Amino acid sequence: MRAAERALTDAGVPSPRVDAELLAAHLLGIxxxxxxxxxxxxxxxxxxxxxxxxxxxxRVPLQHLTGSAPFxxxxxxxxxxVFVPRPETEQxxxxxxxxxxxxxxxxxxxxxxxxxxxxxxxxxxVAHEVPGAVVHGVELDAxxxxxxxxxxxxxxxxxxxxxxxxxGDARTALTELDGSVxxxxxxxxxxxxxxxxxxxxxxxxDPAVALYxxxxxxxxxxxxxxxxxxxxxxxxxxxxxxxxxxxxxxxRAMVDRVGAFTLATTGLDLTGRARMVLAxxxxxxxxxxxxxxxxxxx
Numbered sequence: 001m002r003a004a005e006r007a008l009t010d011a012g013v014p015s016p017r018v019d020a021e022l023l024a025a026h027l028l029g030i031x032x033x034x035x036x037x038x039x040x041x042x043x044x045x046x047x048x049x050x051x052x053x054x055x056x057x058x059r060v061p062l063q064h065l066t067g068s069a070p071f072x073x074x075x076x077x078x079x080x081x082v083f084v085p086r087p088e089t090e091q092x093x094x095x096x097x098x099x100x101x102x103x104x105x106x107x108x109x110x111x112x113x114x115x116x117x118x119x120x121x122x123x124x125x126v127a128h129e130v131p132g133a134v135v136h137g138v139e140l141d142a143x144x145x146x147x148x149x150x151x152x153x154x155x156x157x158x159x160x161x162x163x164x165x166x167x168g169d170a171r172t173a174l175t176e177l178d179g180s181v182x183x184x185x186x187x188x189x190x191x192x193x194x195x196x197x198x199x200x201x202x203x204x205x206d207p208a209v210a211l212y213x214x215x216x217x218x219x220x221x222x223x224x225x226x227x228x229x230x231x232x233x234x235x236x237x238x239x240x241x242x243x244x245x246x247x248x249x250x251x252r253a254m255v256d257r258v259g260a261f262t263l264a265t266t267g268l269d270l271t272g273r274a275r276m277v278l279a280x281x282x283x284x285x286x287x288x289x290x291x292x293x294x295x296x297x298x
Contacts, residue, residue: 001020004050007053007054008020013056019056019062023056027047059199063079064080064084069084072129081144082143082210083119083210084119088269091267091275092122092185095238095267095278096240100126100182112126112135112185113137113232114135115184115188116187117148118144118148119147120139120151120152120165122185123137124155135163136166136174137152138165138168138170138174139165145165170228171221171225181232188241192218193215219251223254229241235282237280238280241277251266251277255277263279
């Protein structure tokens with residue numbers, strides 16, 4: 001374990017000891033806590049451990065090596081061809097979950113749409129944590145859609161078919177649900193074309209289609225998501241859209257320009273960074289203005 005930690009430290013891996021322990025635990029089929037006990041007791045390194053450490057040292061994502069990523073208590077299957085869900089997106093899911101729970105308390109059920117669903121992380125989290133929720137997930141990319149299907153199938157019959165996947169363009173999908181959706185949530189691609197991510201795990205291994213949002217500001221795809229949300233949401237329904245920290249003001253202005261939302265606010269992640277825009281659908285014909293000051297949602 002010490003040798004593995006040194007190798008990963010030398011390679012610039014941000015969490016070398018944790019990653020070494022998780023790789024060994026994965027090979028042994030035990031938890032990280034059980035692995036730590038086994039190491040103290042002098043258990044030998046599992047077969048293949050040195051190879052996995054060497055691959056991690058080349059900055060292959062840990063989740064690609066273990067085949068899974070945790071998200072809000074779920075274990076999702078991930079690998080090449082799908083965006084690995086991040087901890088900051090858990091707070092985006094939380095905003096959707098909070099409102100979905102409120103709707104269920106009042107009405108008994110809730111309809112949620114997850115646009116650009118990727119691995120189906122948000123869609124599955126909402127369905128898992130909100131009994132009574134039906135969630136439609138939309139994904140255009142064939143590889144990502146296949147990973148989403150795998151994750152949805154892995155939850156059956158626990159979620160009893162309450163997550164429904166669609167392969168298609170998030171900007172034009174689900175016209176049959178227009179005006180009836182309670183929550184639209186999305187973690188779309190939003191990285192500007194010239195802003196290559198610093199971490200090799202992201203730049204070299206996350207699919208470009210899941211990263212780059214097109215347009216000079218990276219918000220071309222998010223603009224399409226906002227327009228789709230305006231079409232899908234019922235009056236009073238909530239839009240939750242993830243963005244980069246530096247895009248907060250632009251994201252609020254983007255929502256305001258559609259003229260279909262009110263009370264656009266900037267939501268913060270658990271580290272206090274501005275990472276999402278939230279807005280309520282107004283009645284048809286309303287043209288609200290976005291607030292000038294960032295603040296966390298109530």
